[in-house]
Amino acid sequence: MSDAVIKLINVRRFYLVGDFVVKALDGVTLTINKGSFTAIMGPSGSGKSTIMNLIGCLDTATSGYIEIDGELTNDLNESELAFIRNQKIGFVFQQFNLLGRLNALENVMTPMVYANYSSRERRDRAEEMLIKVGLKDRMKHLPNELSGGQKQRVAIARALVNNPAILLADEPTGALDSKTGDQIMTLFESLNDEGKTIVFVTHDRALGMRCKEQVYIHDGRIADQDVFRKF
Amino acid sequence: MFFENFKLALKSMWTNKMRTFLSLLGIVIGVGSVVAILNLGQSANDSIMESMEVGGLDMVNVIPSGWSREATFDEEFSQNFLVNIMGIKDVVATVSSTANVRYGQERLSTSISGVTSDFFEVNKLSLLDGEFFTATDNINRRQVVILGSDVAEELFPAGGAVGKYISIFRTQSKRYLVLGVLEEKDATLGASYNNGIFIPFNTYIQRFRKTSQVSSYTIQVEDGFDATKVADDIDEYLSSITDSDTYTIFSPAQLVDMANQIMTTFSSFLAAIAAISLLVGGIGIMNIMLVSVVERTREIGIRKALGATPKVIRGQFLVESITLTITGGLIGILFGWLISYLIVQYAGWALHFSWLAVILAMAFSTFVGVFFGWYPAMKASKLDPIQALSYE
Helix, strand or coil: CCCEEEEEEEEEEEEEECCEEEEEEEEEEEEEECCCEEEEECCCCCCHHHHHHHHCCCCCCCEEEEEECCEECCCCCHHHHHHHHHHHEEEECCCCCCCCCCCHHHHHHHHHHHCCCCHHHHHHHHHHHHHHCCCHHHCCCCHHHCCHHHHHHHHHHHHHCCCCCEEEEECCCCCCCHHHHHHHHHHHHHHHHCCCEEEEEECCHHHHHHCCEEEEEECCEEECHHHHHCC | CHHHHHHHHHHHHHHCHHHHHHHHHHHHHHHHHHHHHHHHHHHHHHHHHHHHHHHCCCEEEEEECCCCCCCCCCHHHHHHHHHHCCCEEEEEEEEEEEEEEEECCEEEEEEEEEECCCHHHHCCCCEEEECCCCHHHHHCCCCEEEECHHHHHHHCCCCCCCCCEEEEECCCEEEEEEEEEECCCCCECCECCCCEEEEEHHHHHHHHCCCCCCCEEEEEECCCCCHHHHHHHHHHHHHHHCCHHHEEEECHHHHHHHHHHHHHHHHHHHHHHHHHHHHHHHHHHHHHHHHHHHHCHHHHHHHHHCCCCHHHHHHHHHHHHHHHHHHHHHHHHHHHHHHHHHHHHHHCCCCCCCHHHHHHHHHHHHHHHHHHHHHHHHHHHCCCHHHHHCCC
16 A cells, blocks of 8 residues: 555564563554554554554564655664654653753753754754744743643644644553543544554543544554453 | 853753852862963973073083093094094083182182183173173183172272283282173072183183193084983993993983973872862762753753753753853862962962963863763753643
């Protein structure tokens, strides 16, 4: 499929814990298209975090084939994976993961530092992103001076700043109250409307249902929706 | 990128001010010692050289023990030096004793020396006023005198000594014409020119006091010859013709050698302190950097997720440890400078500010930063991003 931005074919990820092999993912085949808004759902321990780590190039598969925005990632070394993360993936985490000693603007500029933009470009683009997520007045604030929702907006601005192919969100509303969570969800929806591909990892069924597509993971495999309903 | 890392490093140092300060102490002391060694070594050396050069490093003094009956030292004897020892340019014999001098109501007791006319040149003396006596004055045994600056001041408080006659007493009073007044010059090796008076050698031994005993020989070493070597040769020569307890040899160059040896010992001692403190300081830096890597595990995870390569992370921590040690180096330079300033004040030397010390100190601290920062930085760069991100 020409507009596939993420392709996983028969992906396995096994861990060795002592003498015991943990099969976190056991043969997952999955295609996510450009411009989609896909929820990856499943209970904790199902393997959805492992999928997220593999798509996010934080981890490599034990076997199988992973392609991110046209790049085969199986045999890449750490530096090459870092480059893909920097250029093609925008992470949004449950715990925001802002750098505490940097203000909002500096946080948003960080991915561009690694992409070797000039400081002028970094500033201009980071400001643009912060305005886009509605934080025009909070640019010089440190993370501990921001509310949870504002922190997550900074994180989203940071994820968008290098214009990645994929926005990868891991329980992005998990640490927020429902009203703020709803606002963040609305922000994701509007970003998707602008054409951004979003992969949304969650164990929350209601949130997952707000996404356009759903993928259910159970025991390291993709389960069909009917099976999933039983849980 | 480097600039970003540098800013980050300063930020993190500032956040942990006390910790930064304590972890830098080793470097500060180490670098401070290096700077102090070099500043002090150079200052001491300058000061010794300066005081020696006043007397002249190209000179050797031979002082006979006057009461020795076996040895005869006279002016003719001095010619033997020239014949028997390589590297001697000139030998000036001096006879001296004390005398009372008077001008008008002013009188004082002073040392009087009979010298040949080249004495002044060999000893690098210059005139404040008037002129030196000549070789002809010496041959003619003229009753002329050159006054040391202190003597001139005491006898002629109002100045204008040149052209006046002063009286010099030994067994009888004789009038001497003042030809010149010496410029003030600091004493070297106990010989002070300021409170002495100088008359021609022949005038001394034939008119002032009949004697064949020379008080000292000032031997000027030829250019390109080592004064210490010549002094040794003189010693060897003299001991072959007389007992070694009948003379004493002084050479400023020998004293410089001795002073240099003392400085070398002192420097090695301080260098050992510096090496140990730099080592301990470096270990302190490594320790604090390892703590910092652990504390910032999550930050490292975040940065890796945002696209920092292992090399970038390693660079960040290396820049941080180098920034730390260079800061320590800068404080150390100030500290070393302060120590050398205090010691120099106490010793009365002129402070020599050694740029070499600054360059060495900066090189040392950078080296310590790289060497001891490498392992923590490698450790940080190798962290697994997933584990680092879930680190609490």
